Amino acid sequence: MTGHDPALVAVRDVIGSSWRRCLETGVDPAGREAPMVCSDDRLGMLRDRAEDLRRAAAPVMGDARAFLAETGTMMVLGDPQGVVLDVQGDTRTRDHGEVIRLMPGADWTEAASGTNAIGTALALGAPVQIHAVEHFCAGIKQWTCSAAVIHDPVDRSPLGVLDISGLSGSHNAHCLALAVTAAGQIESRLARRELDIRARLIEAVLGDSRWPMDSIVVFDHRGRPVRIGDRARLLLKDRSDGAGNRAPVLTDQAGNRLPDWLRAERVEPVFDGVRRIGSICVVPQGRPHLDGTLRKREIGAAGGAAGTREGGAADTDPFAGVIGDSPPLLKAKATARRLAGVDVPVLLTGPTGTGKEVFARAIHGASPAARGPFIAVNCGALARDLLASELFGYGEGAFTGARRGGMPGKFEAADGGTLFLDEIGEMPLELQAHLLRVLEQASVVRVGEVRERPVRVRLVAATHRDLAADVTAGRFRGDLYFRIAVTSIDLPPLGARGADIVRLACHFAAAAAHRHGLVRRQPSDEALDMLTRHDWPGNVRELRNVIEQATILTLGDRIDLADLPPAIRALNGGADARGAAVSSSANPAEAVCRLDQTEAAAILTAVTRSGWNLTRAARRLGIAKSTLYEKLHRHGIRRPRP
Numbered sequence: 001m002t003g004h005d006p007a008l009v010a011v012r013d014v015i016g017s018s019w020r021r022c023l024e025t026g027v028d029p030a031g032r033e034a035p036m037v038c039s040d041d042r043l044g045m046l047r048d049r050a051e052d053l054r055r056a057a058a059p060v061m062g063d064a065r066a067f068l069a070e071t072g073t074m075m076v077l078g079d080p081q082g083v084v085l086d087v088q089g090d091t092r093t094r095d096h097g098e099v100i101r102l103m104p105g106a107d108w109t110e111a112a113s114g115t116n117a118i119g120t121a122l123a124l125g126a127p128v129q130i131h132a133v134e135h136f137c138a139g140i141k142q143w144t145c146s147a148a149v150i151h152d153p154v155d156r157s158p159l160g161v162l163d164i165s166g167l168s169g170s171h172n173a174h175c176l177a178l179a180v181t182a183a184g185q186i187e188s189r190l191a192r193r194e195l196d197i198r199a200r201l202i203e204a205v206l207g208d209s210r211w212p213m214d215s216i217v218v219f220d221h222r223g224r225p226v227r228i229g230d231r232a233r234l235l236l237k238d239r240s241d242g243a244g245n246r247a248p249v250l251t252d253q254a255g256n257r258l259p260d261w262l263r264a265e266r267v268e269p270v271f272d273g274v275r276r277i278g279s280i281c282v283v284p285q286g287r288p289h290l291d292g293t294l295r296k297r298e299i300g301a302a303g304g305a306a307g308t309r310e311g312g313a314a315d316t317d318p319f320a321g322v323i324g325d326s327p328p329l330l331k332a333k334a335t336a337r338r339l340a341g342v343d344v345p346v347l348l349t350g351p352t353g354t355g356k357e358v359f360a361r362a363i364h365g366a367s368p369a370a371r372g373p374f375i376a377v378n379c380g381a382l383a384r385d386l387l388a389s390e391l392f393g394y395g396e397g398a399f400t401g402a403r404r405g406g407m408p409g410k411f412e413a414a415d416g417g418t419l420f421l422d423e424i425g426e427m428p429l430e431l432q433a434h435l436l437r438v439l440e441q442a443s444v445v446r447v448g449e450v451r452e453r454p455v456r457v458r459l460v461a462a463t464h465r466d467l468a469a470d471v472t473a474g475r476f477r478g479d480l481y482f483r484i485a486v487t488s489i490d491l492p493p494l495g496a497r498g499a500d501i502v503r504l505a506c507h508f509a510a511a512a513a514h515r516h517g518l519v520r521r522q523p524s525d526e527a528l529d530m531l532t533r534h535d536w537p538g539n540v541r542e543l544r545n546v547i548e549q550a551t552i553l554t555l556g557d558r559i560d561l562a563d564l565p566p567a568i569r570a571l572n573g574g575a576d577a578r579g580a581a582v583s584s585s586a587n588p589a590e591a592v593c594r595l596d597q598t599e600a601a602a603i604l605t606a607v608t609r610s611g612w613n614l615t616r617a618a619r620r621l622g623i624a625k626s627t628l629y630e631k632l633h634r635h636g637i638r639r640p641r642p
């Protein structure tokens, strides 16, 4: 069989079309090896450019070492242009590979080296195995190769290619499956890293008050828009070049096509340490054509600058603090945004700690009542009588000990804003009747009075109970249920939110460091992996607590597996937790490390409790103030910013 005469042989379609492409591009069928296209400098440059890819691939390629040695195969990582960046495998196999230049710096595109797994997988954008004589060039027909393309987790563009090659006799039928699995593992590692970087980018942007959220476009480290403020969106919509409301990709090459407001001088890089994690562009004031909605908003925002924050009138996206992009959370956010603008009660359902109050606040912030107060009441926390007067207030002489002149309740306090009734399922039946009346008549009657006081209150309620079942069982009034539950939003448990666990963990790590004045420490890949596998019965609250505790206790520059509570590490088949228990007594280095952590926690508690009065904190700890200074420095504990 020869590669250069496709008409004479019966080959798989995929091979036939590849051979045709080779013939069209004039590949020499007698070729013996791939061309080397890189000097050392150029290879270094290509490797730098593919730094993220190589970093994600290295552990995966390392893990495959035993399989490769056993099967006499080698693993090859190529860039999206088919140039080999790295190889893994035993010396003998790699020596064989060098004969055909299956080595760093060689070009394995179809156009350069004929039909082969690397070039053909890139041409097809799909995994492929090329067996022996299916190769186009004579010199490679002793080999069998399997390759899969590695895609960018965000836009699925090809980032590279993972190939497993061996002399045909040794090549194993499982190689294609392994190539696909390894490429998938590299993609997952890239996805996790991408999420981590994006979380840090958004965190950096949100934490910087110089940037008006309405007027910015945030680009990721590859120049892709991550977040577009409303004003910027309007401007994009306004463009006549049909770009719609999508922000352009910010690349050097795209320079000429970028709109005026996106010129280089308007783009500010965002760094995390020394690494550039993205860019931000502030849309110039007054430039875009504004429609009525935006004008109204701007006027509101200007008025709000002098007003109080308590009203929750935010000039940022009220949902920005609701972290998570998983499909169920996005769905909940979309419904919440829609309902925020309509004056109807909203019922938030979901297990404890899923963010019902976070959503309630965001709904308030995005509602026309945003400038009014947000008042929260937990209906499960108060006895029946207290709850009645707490909610509806009481008149003078309503009961023994009642205040002169009476007291307004939370309904009156929330007038013009939002009342958040948490655990509404715990509300006694007779109070439910009272609540329904207030909702229907938009007026409240204080306990012990007959006078009606008009109130304009937006009600957001929450429960972890199955209210429909409670209605059936007679524990909850059907009329109230139908009044509040038609517009309900179900918040998924954390375990159903996939990659949100990573986003939330990074967010909480940054927030905890900020709150305690500590150096920012992000969870390591291993820690994130473990967090992702935990089932989180306490949902987001539990995750927040775990990360906050780890942030305070860790001494390294990352939150590592060892910093996570044993209950979470126990997930790792129990081995990790058992290891931790054993090592705490058996491994002196680790024991010292834990002692250190305990000391850091004690110091942090003392300085926090003494309101950062170091003389008092030192006294509390029974150490000299100079020793306290030294220890604060050593543990990297800094006073929180006000």
Ligand SMILES: Nc1ncnc2c1ncn2[C@@H]1O[C@H](COP(=O)(O)OP(=O)(O)OP(=O)(O)O)[C@@H](O)[C@H]1O
Pocket (backbone or CB within 6 Å): 321, 322, 323, 324, 350, 351, 352, 353, 354, 355, 356, 357, 358, 359, 422, 462, 464, 540, 541, 544
């Ligand atoms: N999507 C989210 N993004 C950021 N923080 C969140 C999110 N969801 C929850 N949290 C945080 O988790 C903690 C618990 O959230 P929240 O109190 O809103 O939950 P809940 O469902 O109202 O709980 P419960 O039913 O016990 O009252 C809070 O610290 C909150 O800030």
